[in-house]
Amino acid sequence: MTAPTAPLQGAAPGSPSIWTAAHNADRRRPRSRQTELGASDTVCSRRAAYIVTGAARTDTHEGKAAILGTYIHAGLLEDARKEFGWQVERTVVGDNVRGHVDAVQLDEATAARLPKALRPSVPAAVCTVEDVKTKSVWKWDHVLRYGATKAELRQVYLYAAILRKHGFADVRGQKALARLGPIDVQRIRFRFVCRDDGAEHVQEFDFDELEASAALFWVDRVLEVEDPEELPRDHDGPGLAAVCDYCPWLTACWGQTGPGIPVQTLLVKDDDDRAQALADYVRGHEQESAGKKVKAFARAKLDQTKADTYGANTLSWSGGNPVKRPDVQAMVDLYDDAGVTVPMVPNLDVMVAFLKQEGIAVPMKDTGAKTARSINVRPART
Ligand code: SF4
Structure with a gap:
């Protein structure tokens, strides 16, 4: 157990923040200290390379939203297991990647080969791998649209590919x-749950052999490198x-600069880099x-359209x-009625306008701000 490091506002001295417990528990979770590549680590090729090469983490982040997401995720899956008999949080181990599949829904023929206690209450039409993602309300429109x-597709295709080749891992409890x-996984399903209002959105499609091969190839490429810097940064x-922002290898990946200077400046080393950045x-x-221009034209056309759903989009109006x-x-008048003196302050605009009208320079002083x-x-002049 670790004592709280900072006094908690409003609490009695010595009272711990509940986040102390949450962060300690999070640090002990297997994914927080693994050196083996998990399917959920395939969000960035360089980051995945830091994991497989065992590079020391250079940064720690609070990650409260991610921890809250983990709690919601675990609670929903556990209830789905109890109520529907889904196989949840099952371990899969592939040739060079492993992971925990959120949910696998077995078809009738496959489920019938299991002991009764492990069969789902309602079998799926086809074996389906499901990934449950919690998202903030800020990301929700993006989820609905795209x-x-x-990276999320890559992760779930890795699970599906491992299940199709190896099945569930032969480990305790399964x-x-x-x-x-x-x-025989035939279907992929994403179930998005909004962390803020509980909204639920499902995206599902048939398993695609090519997508699975691309995901496995991505992992192979990561495993081949000896130095993570051989691989590109997949993010800006x-x-x-x-x-x-929340990467444990942020400093290793980007380096450090002085306060207020973006680390991306370190990517510009000579005039060729400057020319390329300007062209970009x-x-x-x-x-x-x-x-x-496209938006302005569409906005003008829609000016008299009433709020409703048209095709794939919902229109609403605000303001006005x-x-x-x-x-x-x-x-x-209210001050006069109450017998209170009306405050009189110099009128800056009138004073400046008067000095300018009289041709007198307006005195200025440094505010310290920039x-x-x-x-x-x-375009450069030639
Ligand atoms: S800082 Fe960004 S680009 Fe670099 S390894 Fe981490 S996620 Fe990838």
Whole structure:
């Protein structure tokens, strides 16, 4: 047990934060100290390489949202196991990757080969691998529109591929499942659950052999490297990609800079790098401008359309309300009625305008603050 490191606001001295317990438990979870590649570690090739090469972690992060997600995830799966008889959190071990499949729903023929106590209450039409993902409300629209990310697809295809080739791992607590041998997984299902309001969204599709081969190839490529830096960074770094913000190898991957200086600056070493970054900036600007034009035209066309669902999208309107601001004259009258002195402050705008009108320089003093730095990029003159 570890004592709390910082006093907890509002609590009696010595009273621990409940997060102390949560973080200690999280650090002890197998995935937090493994050196073997798990299917859920395939979110970034360089990060996966740090794991398999046993590189020391350089960063620790609080990760409270992820821990909350773990609790919700475990609670939902346990209840699904009890109520529906799903096989949950089952271990699979492949040739060079392992993991815990969230849920496997067996078809009738496969389930019939299990002892009665292990059979599902309702068998699936086909053997299905299911992955349950909890998401914040901020990511929810993205989930509804685009479904699982590339990394999430890779993870679940790895589970499905291992089950199809090896079946369940022969480990304690699932010997009967292991005796089934290879499982004929035909379907993949993602079940997204919103951490904030409990909304549920399902995305499912047939197993695709090519996608599974691509996922296995991705793992092979990671295992071949001796130095993680041989592999590309799959994300744009801290401040631009949340996966990097919470990466245990953030400093190893990006290095360190002074306060307020983005680590991405370390990628620019010479004028060729500067030229390339400027060209990327211009390309991004052109795409952004083209996108803005498309949006402006569509917005104009929709101006009189009532809120409803049209095709794949739901339209709603916000705003359009009268803008209110304090009524100075009414407040002066209220002060007069109450016999309270109306506060008088110098009117900055009027004073500046008067000095300018009289041709007198407006006196200025340094505030200590700095204006925002803006980037301006124009075609070079030859
Ligand atoms: S910091 Fe980002 S790019 Fe680097 S290893 Fe971690 S997740 Fe990958």
